[in-house]
Amino acid sequence: MKNTNSKILDCTIRDGGLVNNWDFSVEFVRDLYYSLSEAGVEYMEIGYKNSPKLLKGGDAGPWRFLDEAFLREVIPTKTDTKLSALVDIGRVDENDILPREQSMLDLIRVACYIKDVDKGLELVEKFHNLGYETTINIMALSHALENELNDALQEIGNSNVDVVYVVDSYGSMNPKDVTYMTEKFKRALPNKTLGIHTHNNMQLAFANTIAGIDAGVEFLDSSVYGMGRAAGNCTTELLLGYLKNPKYEVRPVLGFLEKHMVAMREKWEWGYNIPYMLGGMLNEHPRSAMALRAGGDKDKYVEYYDRLTTPETAFGSGKSE
Protein backbone atom coordinates (compact mmCIF):
# COMPACT_ATOMS: atom_id res chain seq x y z
CA MET A 1 0.00 0.00 0.00
CA LYS A 2 1.48 3.32 -1.02
CA ASN A 3 1.92 6.08 1.55
CA THR A 4 1.07 8.92 -0.79
CA ASN A 5 -0.63 10.97 1.94
CA SER A 6 2.39 10.89 4.24
CA LYS A 7 4.48 14.04 4.57
CA ILE A 8 7.83 14.10 6.35
CA LEU A 9 8.63 17.12 8.51
CA ASP A 10 12.30 17.08 9.44
CA CYS A 11 12.93 18.87 12.74
CA THR A 12 16.67 18.18 13.11
CA ILE A 13 17.49 21.87 13.58
CA ARG A 14 14.61 22.71 15.89
CA ASP A 15 14.51 19.65 18.17
CA GLY A 16 18.21 18.92 17.71
CA GLY A 17 18.93 22.44 18.88
CA LEU A 18 17.67 21.37 22.29
CA VAL A 19 20.71 19.05 22.36
CA ASN A 20 23.48 21.43 21.27
CA ASN A 21 21.98 24.82 22.19
CA TRP A 22 21.44 25.45 18.45
CA ASP A 23 25.15 25.32 17.69
CA PHE A 24 24.64 24.64 13.95
CA SER A 25 26.76 26.28 11.26
CA VAL A 26 25.09 27.92 8.27
CA GLU A 27 26.74 25.27 6.09
CA PHE A 28 25.20 22.50 8.20
CA VAL A 29 21.70 23.94 7.88
CA ARG A 30 22.06 24.74 4.20
CA ASP A 31 23.40 21.26 3.40
CA LEU A 32 20.56 19.74 5.37
CA TYR A 33 17.97 21.74 3.43
CA TYR A 34 19.29 20.70 0.02
CA SER A 35 19.81 17.09 1.10
CA LEU A 36 16.24 16.88 2.37
CA SER A 37 15.04 18.50 -0.86
CA GLU A 38 16.80 15.88 -2.95
CA ALA A 39 15.41 13.15 -0.70
CA GLY A 40 11.86 14.36 -1.33
CA VAL A 41 11.16 15.57 2.22
CA GLU A 42 8.19 17.98 2.23
CA TYR A 43 9.01 20.22 5.22
CA MET A 44 12.07 21.28 7.14
CA GLU A 45 11.66 22.97 10.50
CA ILE A 46 14.54 25.39 10.57
CA GLY A 47 14.18 26.60 14.14
CA TYR A 48 12.10 28.61 16.57
CA LYS A 49 10.53 31.93 15.76
CA ASN A 50 10.80 33.13 19.35
CA SER A 51 11.62 36.71 20.21
CA PRO A 52 14.92 37.45 22.01
CA LYS A 53 12.98 40.13 23.89
CA LEU A 54 10.69 37.50 25.43
CA LEU A 55 13.12 34.65 26.04
CA LYS A 56 16.59 34.54 27.50
CA GLY A 57 19.23 32.69 25.55
CA GLY A 58 20.43 35.25 23.02
CA ASP A 59 23.70 33.29 22.88
CA ALA A 60 21.85 30.32 21.42
CA GLY A 61 22.50 31.32 17.84
CA PRO A 62 20.13 32.41 15.12
CA TRP A 63 18.08 29.19 14.88
CA ARG A 64 16.25 29.90 18.09
CA PHE A 65 15.29 33.42 16.99
CA LEU A 66 14.79 33.11 13.25
CA ASP A 67 15.15 36.29 11.23
CA GLU A 68 13.89 36.64 7.64
CA ALA A 69 16.97 38.43 6.29
CA PHE A 70 19.23 35.78 7.78
CA LEU A 71 17.06 32.98 6.38
CA ARG A 72 17.47 34.42 2.88
CA GLU A 73 21.24 34.14 3.27
CA VAL A 74 21.02 30.57 4.51
CA ILE A 75 18.68 29.33 1.78
CA PRO A 76 19.49 31.34 -1.36
CA THR A 77 17.08 29.33 -3.54
CA LYS A 78 14.03 27.59 -2.20
CA THR A 79 13.07 24.17 -3.53
CA ASP A 80 9.81 22.24 -3.18
CA THR A 81 10.73 21.63 0.46
CA LYS A 82 8.73 24.04 2.59
CA LEU A 83 10.17 25.78 5.65
CA SER A 84 8.60 25.63 9.06
CA ALA A 85 9.20 27.33 12.42
CA LEU A 86 7.92 26.51 15.87
CA VAL A 87 6.67 29.12 18.32
CA ASP A 88 6.04 28.76 22.03
CA ILE A 89 3.17 30.49 23.84
CA GLY A 90 4.33 33.73 25.39
CA ARG A 91 7.69 33.73 23.66
CA VAL A 92 6.71 35.01 20.25
CA ASP A 93 6.35 38.66 19.30
CA GLU A 94 3.61 38.71 16.68
CA ASN A 95 5.02 41.94 15.24
CA ASP A 96 8.05 39.89 14.14
CA ILE A 97 5.94 37.82 11.76
CA LEU A 98 5.67 39.01 8.15
CA PRO A 99 2.75 38.07 5.93
CA ARG A 100 3.50 34.73 4.30
CA GLU A 101 4.05 36.14 0.81
CA GLN A 102 6.98 38.20 2.17
CA SER A 103 8.35 35.37 4.31
CA MET A 104 10.70 32.44 3.74
CA LEU A 105 8.44 30.41 6.02
CA ASP A 106 5.42 28.42 4.85
CA LEU A 107 4.27 26.77 8.04
CA ILE A 108 4.15 28.02 11.61
CA ARG A 109 3.64 25.45 14.34
CA VAL A 110 2.36 26.40 17.77
CA ALA A 111 3.47 24.26 20.70
CA CYS A 112 1.54 24.50 23.95
CA TYR A 113 0.54 22.56 27.01
CA ILE A 114 -3.07 21.54 27.23
CA LYS A 115 -3.94 24.28 29.73
CA ASP A 116 -2.88 26.88 27.12
CA VAL A 117 -4.76 25.55 24.10
CA ASP A 118 -6.88 28.72 24.00
CA LYS A 119 -3.75 30.86 23.85
CA GLY A 120 -2.29 28.53 21.26
CA LEU A 121 -5.36 28.78 19.05
CA GLU A 122 -5.31 32.58 19.31
CA LEU A 123 -1.81 32.51 17.85
CA VAL A 124 -2.86 29.99 15.23
CA GLU A 125 -5.63 32.33 14.04
CA LYS A 126 -3.16 35.20 13.66
CA PHE A 127 -0.74 33.12 11.62
CA HIS A 128 -3.61 31.66 9.61
CA ASN A 129 -4.80 35.17 8.78
CA LEU A 130 -1.28 36.07 7.66
CA GLY A 131 -1.52 33.25 5.13
CA TYR A 132 0.57 30.55 6.79
CA GLU A 133 -0.18 26.87 7.07
CA THR A 134 -0.55 26.13 10.79
CA THR A 135 -0.35 23.28 13.24
CA ILE A 136 -1.07 22.98 16.93
CA ASN A 137 1.13 20.61 18.91
CA ILE A 138 -0.24 19.74 22.33
CA MET A 139 2.80 18.73 24.33
CA ALA A 140 2.90 16.19 27.15
CA LEU A 141 -0.25 14.45 26.01
CA SER A 142 0.59 11.57 28.34
CA HIS A 143 0.00 13.88 31.32
CA ALA A 144 -3.36 15.24 30.11
CA LEU A 145 -6.58 14.36 31.87
CA GLU A 146 -9.19 12.90 29.54
CA ASN A 147 -11.77 15.62 30.17
CA GLU A 148 -9.17 18.37 29.61
CA LEU A 149 -8.23 16.73 26.34
CA ASN A 150 -11.85 16.35 25.22
CA ASP A 151 -12.43 20.07 25.84
CA ALA A 152 -9.24 21.00 24.01
CA LEU A 153 -10.09 18.86 20.99
CA GLN A 154 -13.50 20.51 20.77
CA GLU A 155 -11.93 23.99 20.77
CA ILE A 156 -9.40 22.88 18.17
CA GLY A 157 -12.16 21.47 15.98
CA ASN A 158 -13.75 24.91 15.82
CA SER A 159 -10.51 26.64 14.80
CA ASN A 160 -8.81 27.26 11.46
CA VAL A 161 -5.75 25.18 12.30
CA ASP A 162 -4.69 22.87 9.47
CA VAL A 163 -2.87 20.07 11.31
CA VAL A 164 -3.22 18.74 14.86
CA TYR A 165 -0.33 16.82 16.38
CA VAL A 166 -0.22 13.83 18.68
CA VAL A 167 2.94 14.62 20.66
CA ASP A 168 4.66 12.01 22.84
CA SER A 169 6.90 14.52 24.66
CA TYR A 170 8.17 12.05 27.23
CA GLY A 171 8.66 9.04 24.97
CA SER A 172 6.30 7.12 27.20
CA MET A 173 3.80 5.85 24.63
CA ASN A 174 3.82 2.49 22.87
CA PRO A 175 2.23 1.65 19.52
CA LYS A 176 -1.10 0.70 21.11
CA ASP A 177 -1.23 4.04 22.95
CA VAL A 178 -0.59 5.84 19.66
CA THR A 179 -3.32 3.90 17.88
CA TYR A 180 -5.77 4.67 20.68
CA MET A 181 -4.87 8.37 20.81
CA THR A 182 -4.91 8.80 17.02
CA GLU A 183 -8.34 7.21 16.78
CA LYS A 184 -9.59 9.48 19.52
CA PHE A 185 -8.24 12.55 17.68
CA LYS A 186 -9.81 11.36 14.43
CA ARG A 187 -13.22 10.96 16.00
CA ALA A 188 -13.05 14.39 17.61
CA LEU A 189 -11.51 16.14 14.58
CA PRO A 190 -12.94 14.51 11.45
CA ASN A 191 -12.02 17.51 9.28
CA LYS A 192 -8.45 18.02 10.45
CA THR A 193 -5.23 16.52 9.20
CA LEU A 194 -3.26 14.77 11.97
CA GLY A 195 0.46 14.75 12.71
CA ILE A 196 2.72 12.80 15.07
CA HIS A 197 5.88 13.75 16.97
CA THR A 198 7.62 10.94 18.85
CA HIS A 199 10.59 10.48 21.18
CA ASN A 200 12.82 7.44 21.35
CA ASN A 201 13.17 6.86 25.11
CA MET A 202 11.89 3.30 24.77
CA GLN A 203 13.23 2.72 21.25
CA LEU A 204 9.67 3.10 19.97
CA ALA A 205 9.84 6.41 18.08
CA PHE A 206 9.84 4.77 14.63
CA ALA A 207 7.37 2.04 15.62
CA ASN A 208 5.02 4.65 17.09
CA THR A 209 5.24 6.67 13.88
CA ILE A 210 4.32 3.55 11.90
CA ALA A 211 1.36 2.98 14.24
CA GLY A 212 0.33 6.60 13.60
CA ILE A 213 0.54 6.14 9.82
CA ASP A 214 -1.61 3.00 10.05
CA ALA A 215 -4.20 4.90 12.09
CA GLY A 216 -4.39 7.77 9.58
CA VAL A 217 -1.75 10.33 10.61
CA GLU A 218 -0.29 12.26 7.65
CA PHE A 219 2.37 14.64 9.04
CA LEU A 220 5.37 12.69 10.35
CA ASP A 221 8.04 14.46 12.39
CA SER A 222 11.55 13.08 12.26
CA SER A 223 15.17 14.13 12.51
CA VAL A 224 18.35 12.97 10.86
CA TYR A 225 20.02 10.28 13.00
CA GLY A 226 17.20 11.00 15.45
CA MET A 227 18.92 14.17 16.73
CA GLY A 228 16.52 15.67 19.25
CA ARG A 229 16.08 16.31 22.92
CA ALA A 230 17.20 13.54 25.26
CA ALA A 231 16.49 10.19 23.56
CA GLY A 232 15.79 11.99 20.29
CA ASN A 233 13.15 11.45 17.62
CA CYS A 234 12.08 9.05 14.90
CA THR A 235 14.90 9.11 12.33
CA THR A 236 14.40 10.69 8.93
CA GLU A 237 16.48 7.99 7.23
CA LEU A 238 14.24 5.21 8.58
CA LEU A 239 11.10 6.96 7.35
CA LEU A 240 12.62 7.50 3.91
CA GLY A 241 13.39 3.79 3.71
CA TYR A 242 10.00 2.70 5.02
CA LEU A 243 7.49 4.89 3.20
CA LYS A 244 6.27 3.49 -0.07
CA ASN A 245 6.35 6.53 -2.32
CA PRO A 246 8.66 6.58 -5.32
CA LYS A 247 9.60 10.21 -4.74
CA TYR A 248 11.58 9.44 -1.57
CA GLU A 249 15.32 8.72 -1.77
CA VAL A 250 17.44 7.88 1.27
CA ARG A 251 20.77 8.38 -0.53
CA PRO A 252 20.99 12.22 -0.27
CA VAL A 253 20.46 11.98 3.48
CA LEU A 254 23.23 9.37 3.75
CA GLY A 255 25.57 11.94 2.22
CA PHE A 256 24.52 14.49 4.83
CA LEU A 257 24.93 11.96 7.65
CA GLU A 258 28.44 11.15 6.48
CA LYS A 259 29.48 14.79 6.06
CA HIS A 260 27.94 16.29 9.20
CA MET A 261 26.30 13.91 11.64
CA VAL A 262 29.25 11.68 12.55
CA ALA A 263 31.13 14.67 14.01
CA MET A 264 27.95 16.05 15.59
CA ARG A 265 27.31 12.73 17.34
CA GLU A 266 30.86 12.62 18.65
CA LYS A 267 30.44 16.06 20.18
CA TRP A 268 26.91 15.80 21.58
CA GLU A 269 24.86 13.11 23.28
CA TRP A 270 21.34 12.08 22.32
CA GLY A 271 19.55 8.77 21.84
CA TYR A 272 18.71 5.74 23.96
CA ASN A 273 20.35 5.45 27.34
CA ILE A 274 19.16 4.20 30.71
CA PRO A 275 18.06 7.46 32.39
CA TYR A 276 16.07 8.46 29.30
CA MET A 277 14.60 4.94 29.10
CA LEU A 278 13.48 5.23 32.73
CA GLY A 279 11.90 8.61 31.99
CA GLY A 280 9.88 7.02 29.18
CA MET A 281 8.93 4.00 31.27
CA LEU A 282 7.81 6.20 34.17
CA ASN A 283 6.22 8.93 31.99
CA GLU A 284 8.47 11.74 33.26
CA HIS A 285 9.71 14.97 31.71
CA PRO A 286 13.31 14.36 30.50
CA ARG A 287 14.55 17.38 32.47
CA SER A 288 15.98 15.45 35.43
CA ALA A 289 17.53 12.77 33.20
CA MET A 290 19.21 15.45 31.07
CA ALA A 291 20.58 17.10 34.23
CA LEU A 292 21.85 13.70 35.39
CA ARG A 293 23.57 13.05 32.05
CA ALA A 294 25.28 16.46 32.23
CA GLY A 295 26.84 15.74 35.62
CA GLY A 296 29.29 13.34 37.27
CA ASP A 297 26.60 10.85 38.31
CA LYS A 298 25.40 10.22 34.79
CA ASP A 299 25.60 6.44 35.08
CA LYS A 300 24.21 6.05 38.60
CA TYR A 301 21.08 4.34 37.37
CA VAL A 302 19.87 2.70 40.57
CA GLU A 303 20.11 5.90 42.60
CA TYR A 304 18.26 7.78 39.85
CA TYR A 305 15.58 5.11 39.64
CA ASP A 306 15.10 5.17 43.39
CA ARG A 307 14.70 8.94 43.34
CA LEU A 308 12.13 8.73 40.53
CA THR A 309 10.10 6.02 42.22
CA THR A 310 10.18 7.23 45.84
CA PRO A 311 7.27 9.63 46.33
CA GLU A 312 9.08 11.83 48.86
CA THR A 313 12.04 12.43 46.55
CA ALA A 314 10.42 12.35 43.11
CA PHE A 315 11.18 15.46 41.14
CA GLY A 316 10.54 17.15 37.85
CA SER A 317 7.23 15.54 37.09
CA GLY A 318 4.85 18.49 37.44
CA LYS A 319 1.76 17.73 35.42
CA SER A 320 1.74 21.08 33.70
CA GLU A 321 5.29 20.88 32.38
Add this chain to the structure above:
Amino acid sequence: MKNTNSKILDCTIRDGGLVNNWDFSVEFVRDLYYSLSEAGVEYMEIGYKNSPKLLKGGDAGPWRFLDEAFLREVIPTKTDTKLSALVDIGRVDENDILPREQSMLDLIRVACYIKDVDKGLELVEKFHNLGYETTINIMALSHALENELNDALQEIGNSNVDVVYVVDSYGSMNPKDVTYMTEKFKRALPNKTLGIHTHNNMQLAFANTIAGIDAGVEFLDSSVYGMGRAAGNCTTELLLGYLKNPKYEVRPVLGFLEKHMVAMREKWEWGYNIPYMLGGMLNEHPRSAMALRAGGDKDKYVEYYDRLTTPETAFGSGKSE
Protein backbone atom coordinates in the same frame (compact mmCIF):
# COMPACT_ATOMS: atom_id res chain seq x y z
CA MET B 1 -3.91 -7.40 30.36
CA LYS B 2 -1.30 -9.39 32.24
CA ASN B 3 1.52 -11.10 30.36
CA THR B 4 1.65 -14.17 32.54
CA ASN B 5 2.54 -16.47 29.65
CA SER B 6 5.58 -14.42 28.62
CA LYS B 7 9.02 -15.75 29.44
CA ILE B 8 12.18 -13.69 29.02
CA LEU B 9 15.28 -15.43 27.69
CA ASP B 10 18.30 -13.18 28.15
CA CYS B 11 20.97 -13.89 25.56
CA THR B 12 23.49 -11.17 26.50
CA ILE B 13 26.35 -13.64 26.81
CA ARG B 14 25.54 -15.69 23.74
CA ASP B 15 24.55 -12.99 21.22
CA GLY B 16 26.71 -10.33 22.90
CA GLY B 17 29.68 -12.66 22.50
CA LEU B 18 29.36 -12.11 18.76
CA VAL B 19 30.30 -8.47 19.52
CA ASN B 20 33.32 -8.97 21.83
CA ASN B 21 34.46 -12.47 20.85
CA TRP B 22 33.08 -13.75 24.18
CA ASP B 23 35.46 -11.61 26.22
CA PHE B 24 33.33 -11.79 29.39
CA SER B 25 34.85 -12.25 32.85
CA VAL B 26 33.46 -14.88 35.21
CA GLU B 27 32.39 -12.03 37.49
CA PHE B 28 30.43 -10.40 34.65
CA VAL B 29 28.55 -13.61 33.84
CA ARG B 30 27.94 -14.50 37.48
CA ASP B 31 26.65 -10.99 38.28
CA LEU B 32 24.41 -11.15 35.24
CA TYR B 33 22.93 -14.47 36.34
CA TYR B 34 22.08 -13.29 39.85
CA SER B 35 20.79 -9.91 38.59
CA LEU B 36 18.50 -11.63 36.10
CA SER B 37 17.35 -14.02 38.83
CA GLU B 38 16.41 -11.13 41.11
CA ALA B 39 14.66 -9.42 38.19
CA GLY B 40 12.50 -12.51 37.62
CA VAL B 41 13.96 -13.47 34.22
CA GLU B 42 13.15 -17.11 33.43
CA TYR B 43 16.11 -18.12 31.23
CA MET B 44 19.69 -17.00 30.69
CA GLU B 45 21.56 -18.23 27.65
CA ILE B 46 25.08 -18.55 28.94
CA GLY B 47 26.81 -19.31 25.66
CA TYR B 48 27.30 -21.85 22.91
CA LYS B 49 27.75 -25.56 23.48
CA ASN B 50 29.93 -25.94 20.40
CA SER B 51 32.90 -28.27 20.33
CA PRO B 52 36.40 -26.79 19.97
CA LYS B 53 37.18 -29.85 17.86
CA LEU B 54 34.56 -28.82 15.28
CA LEU B 55 34.96 -25.04 15.27
CA LYS B 56 37.99 -22.83 15.16
CA GLY B 57 38.18 -20.04 17.72
CA GLY B 58 39.59 -21.76 20.80
CA ASP B 59 40.83 -18.32 21.87
CA ALA B 60 37.25 -17.10 22.19
CA GLY B 61 36.98 -17.97 25.85
CA PRO B 62 34.85 -20.55 27.63
CA TRP B 63 31.42 -19.12 26.72
CA ARG B 64 31.66 -20.38 23.17
CA PHE B 65 32.55 -23.90 24.26
CA LEU B 66 30.66 -24.38 27.49
CA ASP B 67 31.98 -27.01 29.86
CA GLU B 68 29.94 -28.43 32.76
CA ALA B 69 32.74 -28.28 35.35
CA PHE B 70 33.44 -24.66 34.47
CA LEU B 71 29.72 -23.79 34.64
CA ARG B 72 29.59 -25.13 38.19
CA GLU B 73 32.36 -22.72 39.16
CA VAL B 74 30.62 -19.79 37.51
CA ILE B 75 27.19 -20.44 39.05
CA PRO B 76 27.80 -21.99 42.47
CA THR B 77 24.08 -21.97 43.36
CA LYS B 78 21.31 -22.15 40.81
CA THR B 79 18.18 -20.05 41.27
CA ASP B 80 14.81 -20.29 39.54
CA THR B 81 16.46 -18.85 36.42
CA LYS B 82 17.13 -21.69 34.03
CA LEU B 83 20.29 -21.94 31.93
CA SER B 84 20.30 -22.30 28.19
CA ALA B 85 22.92 -22.94 25.51
CA LEU B 86 22.78 -22.60 21.76
CA VAL B 87 24.23 -25.14 19.37
CA ASP B 88 24.92 -24.77 15.67
CA ILE B 89 24.44 -27.58 13.17
CA GLY B 90 27.71 -29.37 12.52
CA ARG B 91 29.57 -27.68 15.36
CA VAL B 92 28.33 -29.69 18.31
CA ASP B 93 29.79 -32.99 19.49
CA GLU B 94 26.84 -34.89 20.92
CA ASN B 95 29.19 -36.88 23.15
CA ASP B 96 29.86 -33.63 25.02
CA ILE B 97 26.25 -33.42 26.20
CA LEU B 98 25.41 -34.98 29.57
CA PRO B 99 21.92 -36.14 30.44
CA ARG B 100 19.98 -33.19 31.82
CA GLU B 101 19.93 -34.43 35.42
CA GLN B 102 23.74 -34.27 35.47
CA SER B 103 23.92 -30.93 33.66
CA MET B 104 23.78 -27.28 34.69
CA LEU B 105 21.79 -26.64 31.52
CA ASP B 106 18.01 -26.88 31.27
CA LEU B 107 17.38 -25.82 27.69
CA ILE B 108 19.31 -26.46 24.50
CA ARG B 109 18.46 -24.36 21.50
CA VAL B 110 19.30 -25.44 17.97
CA ALA B 111 19.97 -22.72 15.41
CA CYS B 112 19.87 -23.63 11.74
CA TYR B 113 19.16 -22.25 8.31
CA ILE B 114 16.00 -23.47 6.69
CA LYS B 115 17.82 -25.88 4.38
CA ASP B 116 19.13 -27.69 7.48
CA VAL B 117 15.89 -28.05 9.42
CA ASP B 118 16.09 -31.85 9.12
CA LYS B 119 19.56 -31.83 10.66
CA GLY B 120 18.36 -29.39 13.30
CA LEU B 121 15.45 -31.62 14.26
CA GLU B 122 17.74 -34.66 14.49
CA LEU B 123 19.75 -32.80 17.12
CA VAL B 124 16.56 -31.64 18.85
CA GLU B 125 15.43 -35.26 19.22
CA LYS B 126 18.75 -36.25 20.81
CA PHE B 127 18.60 -33.42 23.33
CA HIS B 128 14.93 -34.10 23.96
CA ASN B 129 15.75 -37.73 24.72
CA LEU B 130 18.45 -36.59 27.15
CA GLY B 131 15.72 -34.72 29.05
CA TYR B 132 16.34 -31.14 27.95
CA GLU B 133 13.81 -28.53 26.98
CA THR B 134 14.46 -27.72 23.33
CA THR B 135 13.89 -24.99 20.79
CA ILE B 136 14.53 -24.72 17.09
CA ASN B 137 15.53 -21.30 15.78
CA ILE B 138 15.27 -20.96 12.02
CA MET B 139 17.67 -18.18 11.16
CA ALA B 140 17.33 -15.70 8.29
CA LEU B 141 13.59 -16.23 7.99
CA SER B 142 13.42 -13.13 5.80
CA HIS B 143 15.40 -14.99 3.11
CA ALA B 144 13.26 -18.13 3.15
CA LEU B 145 11.00 -19.03 0.26
CA GLU B 146 7.42 -19.62 1.29
CA ASN B 147 7.29 -23.23 0.07
CA GLU B 148 10.56 -24.06 1.87
CA LEU B 149 9.13 -22.58 5.04
CA ASN B 150 5.84 -24.47 4.70
CA ASP B 151 7.74 -27.75 4.36
CA ALA B 152 9.97 -26.91 7.32
CA LEU B 153 7.03 -26.02 9.55
CA GLN B 154 5.37 -29.33 8.71
CA GLU B 155 8.50 -31.26 9.69
CA ILE B 156 8.78 -29.23 12.89
CA GLY B 157 5.14 -29.91 13.73
CA ASN B 158 5.88 -33.64 13.71
CA SER B 159 8.88 -33.32 16.05
CA ASN B 160 9.26 -33.26 19.82
CA VAL B 161 10.64 -29.71 19.91
CA ASP B 162 9.07 -27.56 22.65
CA VAL B 163 9.50 -24.03 21.27
CA VAL B 164 9.77 -22.74 17.71
CA TYR B 165 11.38 -19.35 17.13
CA VAL B 166 10.59 -16.59 14.68
CA VAL B 167 14.10 -15.18 14.10
CA ASP B 168 14.67 -11.82 12.40
CA SER B 169 18.40 -12.37 11.84
CA TYR B 170 18.85 -9.33 9.63
CA GLY B 171 16.70 -6.87 11.54
CA SER B 172 14.68 -6.39 8.39
CA MET B 173 11.19 -7.10 9.69
CA ASN B 174 8.64 -4.56 10.93
CA PRO B 175 5.77 -5.19 13.35
CA LYS B 176 3.36 -6.12 10.54
CA ASP B 177 5.83 -8.68 9.20
CA VAL B 178 6.13 -10.17 12.69
CA THR B 179 2.37 -10.36 13.10
CA TYR B 180 2.02 -12.05 9.71
CA MET B 181 4.83 -14.54 10.37
CA THR B 182 3.68 -15.36 13.90
CA GLU B 183 0.15 -16.04 12.70
CA LYS B 184 1.52 -18.28 9.98
CA PHE B 185 3.59 -20.23 12.54
CA LYS B 186 0.57 -20.54 14.83
CA ARG B 187 -1.60 -21.97 12.07
CA ALA B 188 1.08 -24.47 11.06
CA LEU B 189 2.09 -25.38 14.63
CA PRO B 190 -1.03 -25.24 16.80
CA ASN B 191 0.56 -27.41 19.49
CA LYS B 192 3.91 -25.65 19.79
CA THR B 193 4.98 -22.74 21.94
CA LEU B 194 6.44 -19.87 19.89
CA GLY B 195 9.44 -17.65 20.55
CA ILE B 196 10.86 -14.50 18.96
CA HIS B 197 14.41 -13.24 18.47
CA THR B 198 14.78 -9.74 17.03
CA HIS B 199 17.56 -7.41 15.92
CA ASN B 200 17.54 -3.63 16.20
CA ASN B 201 18.82 -2.52 12.78
CA MET B 202 15.73 -0.38 12.21
CA GLN B 203 15.10 0.43 15.88
CA LEU B 204 12.23 -2.05 15.82
CA ALA B 205 13.56 -4.88 18.02
CA PHE B 206 11.36 -3.96 21.00
CA ALA B 207 8.35 -3.03 18.86
CA ASN B 208 8.64 -6.32 16.96
CA THR B 209 8.78 -8.22 20.24
CA ILE B 210 5.60 -6.43 21.37
CA ALA B 211 3.96 -7.38 18.06
CA GLY B 212 5.02 -10.99 18.71
CA ILE B 213 3.53 -10.95 22.22
CA ASP B 214 0.26 -9.59 20.85
CA ALA B 215 0.17 -12.37 18.25
CA GLY B 216 0.75 -15.10 20.85
CA VAL B 217 4.52 -15.57 21.15
CA GLU B 218 5.62 -16.64 24.65
CA PHE B 219 9.44 -16.91 24.62
CA LEU B 220 11.02 -13.47 24.27
CA ASP B 221 14.75 -13.14 23.56
CA SER B 222 16.49 -10.03 24.80
CA SER B 223 19.85 -8.80 26.01
CA VAL B 224 20.93 -6.24 28.56
CA TYR B 225 21.42 -2.84 26.86
CA GLY B 226 20.64 -4.74 23.65
CA MET B 227 24.16 -6.18 23.49
CA GLY B 228 24.17 -8.47 20.46
CA ARG B 229 25.54 -8.82 16.98
CA ALA B 230 25.66 -5.62 14.92
CA ALA B 231 22.61 -3.52 15.82
CA GLY B 232 21.92 -5.77 18.80
CA ASN B 233 18.69 -7.14 20.24
CA CYS B 234 15.55 -6.13 22.07
CA THR B 235 16.73 -4.88 25.48
CA THR B 236 16.02 -6.86 28.63
CA GLU B 237 15.40 -3.69 30.64
CA LEU B 238 12.65 -2.53 28.24
CA LEU B 239 10.88 -5.89 28.45
CA LEU B 240 11.06 -5.88 32.25
CA GLY B 241 9.45 -2.45 32.26
CA TYR B 242 6.81 -3.34 29.69
CA LEU B 243 5.53 -6.76 30.72
CA LYS B 244 2.64 -6.69 33.14
CA ASN B 245 3.62 -9.39 35.60
CA PRO B 246 4.26 -8.50 39.23
CA LYS B 247 7.23 -10.83 39.46
CA TYR B 248 9.40 -8.70 37.16
CA GLU B 249 11.68 -6.00 38.62
CA VAL B 250 13.87 -3.74 36.48
CA ARG B 251 15.98 -2.47 39.40
CA PRO B 252 18.40 -5.44 39.72
CA VAL B 253 19.24 -5.11 36.02
CA LEU B 254 19.89 -1.36 36.47
CA GLY B 255 22.54 -2.30 39.04
CA PHE B 256 24.15 -4.67 36.55
CA LEU B 257 24.03 -2.03 33.79
CA GLU B 258 25.74 0.47 36.06
CA LYS B 259 28.42 -1.94 37.25
CA HIS B 260 29.28 -3.66 33.98
CA MET B 261 27.61 -2.36 30.84
CA VAL B 262 28.85 1.24 30.81
CA ALA B 263 32.46 0.06 30.50
CA MET B 264 31.48 -2.69 28.05
CA ARG B 265 29.75 -0.16 25.80
CA GLU B 266 32.78 2.11 25.86
CA LYS B 267 35.00 -0.74 24.71
CA TRP B 268 32.75 -2.39 22.11
CA GLU B 269 30.33 -1.17 19.47
CA TRP B 270 26.80 -2.44 18.95
CA GLY B 271 23.44 -0.81 18.35
CA TYR B 272 21.86 1.43 15.74
CA ASN B 273 24.14 2.99 13.16
CA ILE B 274 23.78 3.74 9.47
CA PRO B 275 25.43 0.66 7.91
CA TYR B 276 23.40 -1.66 10.16
CA MET B 277 20.25 0.34 9.39
CA LEU B 278 20.91 -0.09 5.66
CA GLY B 279 21.39 -3.83 6.17
CA GLY B 280 17.98 -4.03 7.84
CA MET B 281 16.33 -1.86 5.21
CA LEU B 282 17.81 -3.95 2.38
CA ASN B 283 17.39 -7.33 4.14
CA GLU B 284 21.11 -8.18 4.13
CA HIS B 285 23.30 -10.29 6.40
CA PRO B 286 25.18 -7.88 8.74
CA ARG B 287 28.52 -9.41 7.72
CA SER B 288 29.54 -6.67 5.28
CA ALA B 289 28.35 -3.87 7.60
CA MET B 290 30.35 -5.35 10.48
CA ALA B 291 33.42 -5.53 8.25
CA LEU B 292 32.86 -1.90 7.24
CA ARG B 293 32.55 -0.79 10.88
CA ALA B 294 35.82 -2.57 11.74
CA GLY B 295 37.78 -0.68 9.09
CA GLY B 296 38.84 2.85 8.16
CA ASP B 297 35.79 3.48 5.94
CA LYS B 298 33.27 2.87 8.70
CA ASP B 299 31.38 6.11 8.04
CA LYS B 300 31.41 6.05 4.23
CA TYR B 301 27.69 5.51 4.05
CA VAL B 302 27.02 6.55 0.46
CA GLU B 303 29.75 4.30 -0.97
CA TYR B 304 28.47 1.40 1.13
CA TYR B 305 24.87 2.02 0.04
CA ASP B 306 25.93 2.16 -3.60
CA ARG B 307 27.77 -1.15 -3.25
CA LEU B 308 24.74 -2.79 -1.62
CA THR B 309 22.33 -1.53 -4.24
CA THR B 310 24.39 -2.05 -7.40
CA PRO B 311 23.80 -5.62 -8.62
CA GLU B 312 27.29 -6.05 -10.05
CA THR B 313 28.98 -5.12 -6.78
CA ALA B 314 26.51 -6.40 -4.16
CA PHE B 315 28.15 -8.70 -1.69
CA GLY B 316 27.51 -10.84 1.32
CA SER B 317 23.87 -11.56 0.70
CA GLY B 318 23.94 -15.27 -0.06
CA LYS B 319 20.49 -16.65 0.60
CA SER B 320 21.77 -19.64 2.53
CA GLU B 321 23.78 -17.64 5.05
